[in-house]
Amino acid sequence: MKRPLDDLKIFAGSSNPKLAAEVCRLLGVPLGEARLSRFSSGETYVSIDESVRGSDVYVFQSFSHPVNDHFVELLVMIDALKRSSAGMINVILPYYGYARQEKQDQPREPITAKLLADLLTTAGAERVLTMDLHAPAIQGFFDIPVDHMTALDLIADHLRTKDLSNAIIVSxxxxxxxxxxxxxxYLDLPVALMNKRRPKHNEAEITHVIGDVKHKIPIIIEDMIDTGGTLVKVIEGLVQNGARPEGILCATHAVFSGPARERLSHPAIREVVVTDTLPIQRQGELANLIVLSAAPLFAEAIDRIHHNRSISSLTPESSKQ
Structure with a gap:
């Protein structure tokens, strides 16, 4: 994968350039030249500083904070590439924001995940590559191909380095x-399920634990960690039901907003395992944090897409059972 790839160009928005640069290093291609800035009014300016005419172009952008600015920046980049006669515009969304608004839980609410899909398509995106959507059905919101990958194998490989003889996977x-x-x-472990209800956004109440967690090390799997409030309550609920206070939290996307770092330092949490789909600020402040690189997965997917080879083995639907 270190050979140069002809007629392929990769550009990065300002949300996660480190991940894009690592993917370029693995593929053996330079990161595309683009200028991103803001006018004094706050409006986004983009200039593509190299020819992309007829090229297979990939644009990296995660919807990290500030989410709305990064989304508009992506739309402007897509428009600039389209007006520069790019051959095909592929959008790499390691983390797809607004995914928790994929349905109406109450009357008169928006379905923002669908709105973003429409805007990306209208702007000129012709393919989307993403990872661990909050709701897999969001793939159906797009009228263009969507390749949906998972970080589950990365997480499983990391967990296999540990003693799992007395562990249990918890949803x-x-x-x-x-x-x-x-x-x-994957790990040949038992499963437990938590039942919760949400009185409001970013808050949860645990009502039941289904499964025997007594004297077991809980390994909790999520797609994202936002404020960390829900997962702390899950851990506390498991400990109250007899689980060992040595929980391992696993998630693909480290949103880490608000008091997340303080909450994830909970004494019953032994380790927090995430990937680098989002940039992690002040990483050193969380001593129990493990960050796995998603770059090899994205590099392999781009290589396969560019050479018209299947990426089914990288998607959750075809993962080994």
């Missing part, structure tokens, strides 16, 4: 049950 809610079952199959 924090019904929505993560299939993912928890898949991880448990």
């Amino acid at each position: 924090p809610d019904a929505g993560r049950a299939k993912t928890a079952e898949r991880l448990a199959t």
